[in-house]
Amino acid sequence: MGVTASSRYRVFSDEQWARVEPLLPSNEGRRGHPFGDNRRVVEAIAYRYRTGIAWRDLPREPFGAWQTAWKRHRRYAADGTWDRVLARLLAEADAAGQVDWAVSVDATIARAHQHATNTTRPDQDTGAGSNHRDLPIERCEPAGHGIGRSRGGLTTKIHAAVDGRGRPLAAVITGGHRNDGALLATVLADIRVPRLAAGRPRTRPDAVIADKAYSAGIYRRALRARGIKVVVPEKSDEIAARKRRGARGGGPRGLDTIAYRGRNVVERHFALTKQWRGLATRYDKLAITYRAAVILAACITWSRV
Incomplete structure (x- = not known):
């Protein structure tokens, strides 16, 4: 896609693309036809x-054959290309001190379209798949394809962690019926920001800000064991149970109310994510291809930093 193409078809500015293109797989040592115009294909996705x-309705002008865009997306979803691109963009941002490590965590529901659900699934989705960094593809796709039955019917859920400015750090896909708090450890494990210089990747936030779905004691203890500040309000039934136990119930859970005001950044992140209609409604049969699009959107966000 040339620089003269209509902005209607583009999401990357020239400056953003200059950062992202060198991070994409090259053609060196690859059998078969070389990759075509990378920008045209990625913009098509x-x-x-x-x-x-x-996919079949992608305009041939300016995107070319729709099959090329689909196959490239499928390849990048399987080999974790967008995870690697995001990791590099995060590393650059963190080295420049631009990542706010007061992390907000939450989940959002997306309705699964009938095109995504006409596949064999177990009665209950097994949960999250891998983030594709180290495992072969057959071990990355969750058994239930990240689709479950909730009150809204067949749905999928995006569990996300964002930095203090609402920019995505991690994303996990599960069935829509999965409990938000039960996936907290999995979401935090997906945060992995490499160092540009020597050293281990950063994986630990300074604080985790979340709503009452994450208020159970097991989640609080796990966060404190890692030295992470807990900014989560108590549920009313937890407060009542603690009071019934008297001195054995312990004192009130501390809550940094000023820090908690920043929790809405994750809601704003979901609002922006769902401006992409293919993410607001899930059309993908595979969880890995749906998640790859979520990570692509995250890469676009961080390429602006």
């Missing part, structure tokens, strides 16, 4: 998810 159209 983003356009498909922004608009929510079927």
Whole structure:
């Protein structure tokens, strides 16, 4: 896609693309036809998810054959390309002191379209798949394809962690019926920001800010064991149970109310994510291809930093 293409079809500015393109797989040592115009294909993938159209309906001008865009997306989803791109962008931002490590965690529901659900699934989704960094593809896709039955019917859930400015650090896909708090450890484990210089990747936030779905004692203890500040309000039934136990119930759980005001950044992140119609409604049969689009959107966000 040339620089003269209509902005209607583009999500990357020239400056953003200059940062992202060197991080994509090269053609060196690859058998078969060399990759075509990387920018045209990646813009095609983003356009498909922004608009929510079927792959076959991608405009041939300016995107070329729809099969090329689909196959590239499938390849990048399987080999974790966008995870590696995001890791590099996060590393650069962290080295420049631009990551706010007061992390907000939450989840949002997306309705699964019938095109995503006409596949064999177990009665209960097994939960989250891998983030594709180290495992072969057959071990990355969750058994239930990240689709479960909740009050809204067949749904999928995006569990996300964002920094203090609402920019995504991690994303996990599960069935819509999965409990938010039960996936807290999995979401935090997906935060992995490499160092540009020597040293281990950063994986520990300064604080975790979350709503009452994450208020159980087991989650609080796990966070404190890692030295992470807990900014989560108590549920009313937990307060009543603690009072009934008297001195054995302990004192009130401390809550940094000023820090908790910042929790809405994760809600704003979901609002922006769902401006892409292909993410607001899930059309993908595979959880890994749906998640790859979520991570692509995250890469676009961090390429602006």
